[in-house]
Amino acid sequence: MDDLSPSDLKTILHSKRANIFYLEYCRVMQKDGRVLYLTEANKENLYFNIPIANTTVILLGNGTSITQAAMRMLAQAGVLVGFSGGGGTPLYMANNVEHAIEWITPQSEYRPTEYLQGWVSFWFDDGKRLAAGKQIQTARIEYLTQVWQKDKELKQNGFDITAKNIQSALATFHQRNEKANKNSDLLLTEAQLTKTLYKFAANNTKLENFTRQHQGSSKQHTDKANDFLNHGNYLAYGLAACTLWVLGIPHGFAVMHGKTRRGALVFDIADLIKDALVLPWAFICAAENATEQEFRQQILQAFTDHKALDFMFDTVKSIALNNGSDDGAQPL
Structure with missing residues (x-):
């Protein structure tokens, strides 16, 4: 199967996107042109697909990591990524923000004016x-x-x-x-x-x-x-x-x-x-x-x-x- 890139996917308007993901104790990565998260269960690795074209926000909680390749695909698909503590609160980051989420926004200036x-x-x-x-x-x-x-x-x-x-x-x-x-x-x-x-x-x-x-x-x-x-x-x-x-x-x-x-x-x-x-x-x-x-x-x-x-x-x-x-x- 040929690898896919976000540009190959049909764009879904942000106002119509269906998914918000909160993830914990997993690794987010790019594999075969898709963004996946990897968990461990019973001594085996389990992969789950994240439908990035239909996702607005990914919130990363405790025990998570993400690769550069995954971040690149998420940015191209216009998905916001945030880091938080367990259960989505509070923020744990090298930024002195109390009771807030630090959102990492895709760097694209081709937005409406x-x-x-x-x-x-x-x-x-x-x-x-x-x-x-x-x-x-x-x-x-x-x-x-x-x-x-x-x-x-x-x-x-x-x-x-x-x-x-x-x-x-x-x-x-x-x-x-x-x-x-x-x-x-x-x-x-x-x-x-x-x-x-x-x-x-x-x-x-x-x-x-x-x-x-x-x-x-x-x-x-x-x-x-x-x-x-x-x-x-x-x-x-x-x-x-x-x-x-x-x-x-x-x-x-x-x-x-x-x-x-x-x-x-x-x-x-x-x-x-x-x-x-x-x-x-x-x-x-x-x-x-x-x-x-x-x-x-x-x-x-x-x-x-x-x-x-x-x-x-x-x-x-x-x-x-x-x-x-x-x-x-x-x-x-």
Whole structure:
């Protein structure tokens, strides 16, 4: 069989790609024109194919290594690669970044220009940047409402968008979001809503005394909920980083999380889906005492079912082109 190169494969739009891989205790390599990961079991080597043309992100956890040949093929296919600790969190790397993933992006400058130009056309104006932050927050709530109305499993677990306390919290959120005069107002409004959603989720799943902690120990179900929140958030960061890289928008052009915070725009865009998908499933899986792998499979399926990556692309493109012309814009 002749070797294949990524250029020979049919290109799948990033917004339509189906796979996110989290790997641990394996070696990623190139073999016969394919990217594989190698594991050891019962004194034999097992090879598994990674469909790079249909993959957005690969996250490498504990005990992993990767060859230069594999990285070359991943870069040519436009796959983002990140290094993390066990379970996807935290970062262990020679870079002083706390509670984050260091994404290694393929080095290609042949990316669209209209989205970056549209983004910077408003970014240096404080008022327009605030308006973009409001757009992200509004889109986030619209997506949450859409997902919770549609998803039967979430409804079965008590995540009902029509609940009085949720409707009250959303009404307050919309009022404060609209009246916000500065970035700190947006962040405070976001934090207050998220706190309400945590309480709602904890009550639904009967996880008493829940407190949000970014370092969970998994000794109790409430700690497991924190672990799953961290894990799911990092997967959301991967989707956000992929969206921004494909559209050619640098991570430093944040509209909410601060001009100097590393990768801040990634956190802005990840917020679009975290409350709608990561938050409820983290609590549900913790209440069911699920494993990390079971949670990961569930959340990745939720991303696919509710077209999370498509939603990120559509939202970012809309904001970027809001102050410019969308003539000639192509789907990605």
